[in-house]
Amino acid sequence: MNKVVIFGLKDFAELAHYYLTNDSDYDVVAFTVHQEFLPEEKTFKGVPIVAFETVEELYPVSAFLFFVPMDPKKMNTLREAVYLEVKHKGYQFISYISSKATVLTDSIGENCFILEDNTIQPFVTIGNCVVMWSGNHIGHHSVIKDYVNFTSHVVLSGHCKIERYSFFGVNATIRDSITIAEGTFVGMSATIIKDTEAWGVYIGNPAKRLENKHSKDVEL
Known part of the structure; x- marks a missing residue:
């Protein structure tokens, strides 16, 4: 299982996509953000952007991995909150x-x-x-x-x-x-x-x- 969904659309997510694509065996298949932050353009770096609230419907827990490479705002507590949300859905992380x-x-x-x-x-x-x-x-x-x-x-x-x-x-x-x-x-x-x-x-x-x-x- 090497297919990865990345949370986010900002610099850290874009850099994660670059590093995973060029220096790993992982295949980035999608980006995800909360529904309220979905952009009009539904692709980024050539892969789909999907709503986090329903991400498991398209990318089930049994077949996909997750990566949450968020920036350190609020002393990393925002990264923690999203990480725990993903964990609650049952995904494994890289x-x-x-x-x-x-x-x-x-x-x-x-x-x-x-x-x-x-x-x-x-x-x-x-x-x-x-x-x-x-x-x-x-x-x-x-x-x-x-x-x-x-x-x-x-x-x-x-x-x-x-x-x-x-x-x-x-x-x-x-x-x-x-x-x-x-x-x-x-x-x-x-x-x-x-x-x-x-x-x-x-x-x-x-x-x-x-x-x-x-x-x-x-x-x-």
């Missing part, structure tokens, strides 16, 4: 891992989107719905939980623990043995040298938490 990534662990969950030039060292554990854009370094024995987003060129040192919904900006650096609390927003080029607090926004070198700022309020 993960895309670039053939140009160096991956030295087998412990990667479902619905992950891992692009080229990522280096993932041994004994790393990655949860579900994790996005890693290009060029990140993920240090040995680190644990990355569900719904986490890495942009590009993030350095995560060894033995780190990343809680759910966290976000890492370009060129962020995290010292070894750090715990990144749930919902932490790590800004571009920030350097984390101590554990963070949940739903905080951290910027600077060394990074400090912005007072009276909740990570869900950050525009992504």
Whole structure:
């Protein structure tokens, strides 16, 4: 079973179609969005666009797989909501891992989107719905939980623990043995040298938490 339905019509969905078409054995057969967002044009990248509410009528659970490569808005909670909707329908998910990534662990969950030039060292554990854009370094024995987003060129040192919904900006650096609390927003080029607090926004070198700022309020 290698036929895949992609949720979404924006950049992440278009990129997922490109990567799956050019660097995998998967066959993208359709895109889907909620009925209220269906465009007048009912095809995208040469394949049909269908309403998510009835997608299983055309693409039954028994014969098709799903991919939800959504952007990190609202600290990945929108991605989580759609992922759970798809899961409730009973679909199985794929993960895309670039053939140009160096991956030295087998412990990667479902619905992950891992692009080229990522280096993932041994004994790393990655949860579900994790996005890693290009060029990140993920240090040995680190644990990355569900719904986490890495942009590009993030350095995560060894033995780190990343809680759910966290976000890492370009060129962020995290010292070894750090715990990144749930919902932490790590800004571009920030350097984390101590554990963070949940739903905080951290910027600077060394990074400090912005007072009276909740990570869900950050525009992504």
